[in-house]
Amino acid sequence: MKKLFVCTTCGFKGYPKKKVKGSILTEIFLWIFFILPGLIYSIWRLNSKTWVCPKCGNQTMIPADSPVGQKLTS
Ligand SMILES: [Zn+2]
Numbered sequence: 001m002k003k004l005f006v007c008t009t010c011g012f013k014g015y016p017k018k019k020v021k022g023s024i025l026t027e028i029f030l031w032i033f034f035i036l037p038g039l040i041y042s043i044w045r046l047n048s049k050t051w052v053c054p055k056c057g058n059q060t061m062i063p064a065d066s067p068v069g070q071k072l073t074s
Contacts, residue, residue: 004064006072007053013073016051016061 006013022045031038053061062069 005051005061006064006069007056007058008060008062008068008072009058010053010056011072012053012055013064014054017054019050019052020045021048021050 004013005016022041027038027041027045030041050059051061052059064070064073
């Protein structure tokens, strides 16, 4: 069973949306022409992966079973 999340900004209940900065095309381009920048770019993209609220786009999704989440959902 997947964990439910709640947004502390808009109160949306559900699952957060995965958001990755940068683009896959830039990554491929860098990998083809410059191996090292491609590697750095890939690492940067992996580290910049965030979960955002699908409704308001804020990074304020918290687990619904956390103390604050329970307060918001009840
Ligand atoms: Zn929200």
